[in-house]
Amino acid sequence: MPTKRMRSRPSRALATLAALSGFQLGSVEEATAGAWTLEKGRGLAIVSAGGSEARGAFGDNRRRAPVSGFRKAEIQVLAEYGITDRFTLRGRTEVRHLSFEARDGETGLGVSEIGGRFRLVQRGGVVASAEANLRIAEADPALDPGGAGLLAGEVEARLLAGYGFTIAGRDAFAEAQGAYRTAGGLTADEIRADLTLGIRARPDILLLAQSFSVVGLPEDGLEGFDQHKLQLSGVYDVTPAISVQAGGWSAVAGRNALDEHGLLAALWLKF
Template sequence: MTDNLTAVTRLALQDVYLEIESGRDAARGLAASEVGLRHALWRNDQTVVSAQATVILPGGGENVTDIFFGAGETDYEARLLAGHSFKWRGRDGFIDAQAGYRWRGGDFGNEQRLDLTLGYNITDKLTAMGQGFFLASDKSKGLNRDYMSARGQLSAVYWLTDRRAVQLGGLATLAGENIIRERAIFAAYWIRF
């Protein structure tokens, strides 16, 4: 949009299931999707600090942690982001840290979130990334239990052109309380504007 203002969006298609005592809960199709604005607060040649406001729209898939698929409502999130680029052994890398607070719609507990990413360009076309995603719920408003989660994700991004890339990776729950143990592989298609 401008040098300091960026529109952000995330659409997710999911095919997920959860084995529960009463049977199987499953969802296929559009999951919770996000739309928001990010504003750069400060930057220099290697570092940028931004603030982001996002609306999370419910879908039929995984909307709310530790509750039946599709049970979520519209959520809102405020996030502070900081990124720093570096060089190591002649190649580019980056570190990204994001802290957020998500106000949950309905009777679901709000969430505190922390996301960390380390990326490194192995070659001119291949970037390796390690990521950690941490969340903890506030006191539940009654519909679900308090929960916390720590997930790890490893992936590789291969640049097809200067503007387009494909990403392949895997993620897993490393620790948690009152949370499902996730294991997944994923693919993504990137377009740089």
């Protein structure tokens, strides 16, 4: 998503955008993830697979313009475990394949992260938490030619708030997350905002509407950017311990960012 001198170096910009872009895999679990923490000794694992493509990008004027094609296929694994009722340990990793029309494709590990979420307060249906994550990935040669093969890190601080309620007798929840992510100047620092609305259409079906927004702050040599995505998905509880998810998402607005869309499927395992 971020780019250096995007307008003067479109091919390098696309490589940078593609390498750092990702699809949101809906890891929101009613009352057991997001702002909520897991009970002590309880765990959740989500294995997600998806694909995305982009044949356009939002320019500096926010208008869509064609770019050489880009496709991405990815498998992500997210795991969370309740250390105490108020603290949940979490980790995530991914394997991805990037395809470009103008250059060779790439296959390998994407971003891996480890962190924890601490519940600050819970009163009735309201919950608020704080989360910190360390994210590590192989340095991107498009951003740092001298760092090829080395690891690059990011630190993320996140605040989360959720509220559980009922609509027409159906269980529902709303959640908001805000985060600040920094990579020490290699890429632009990012401000992120995620919103989720979940409704139990049936006791075994959860419908999710989500938005994911990121704003990259301009720095020396780095242009600012932003991207905003909408995602719709459904989660079906096969058993109390096994659920499956399917959905799709699309970028709806942005600046210096890919105009991308994709599909996702996921398997949730509770233990």
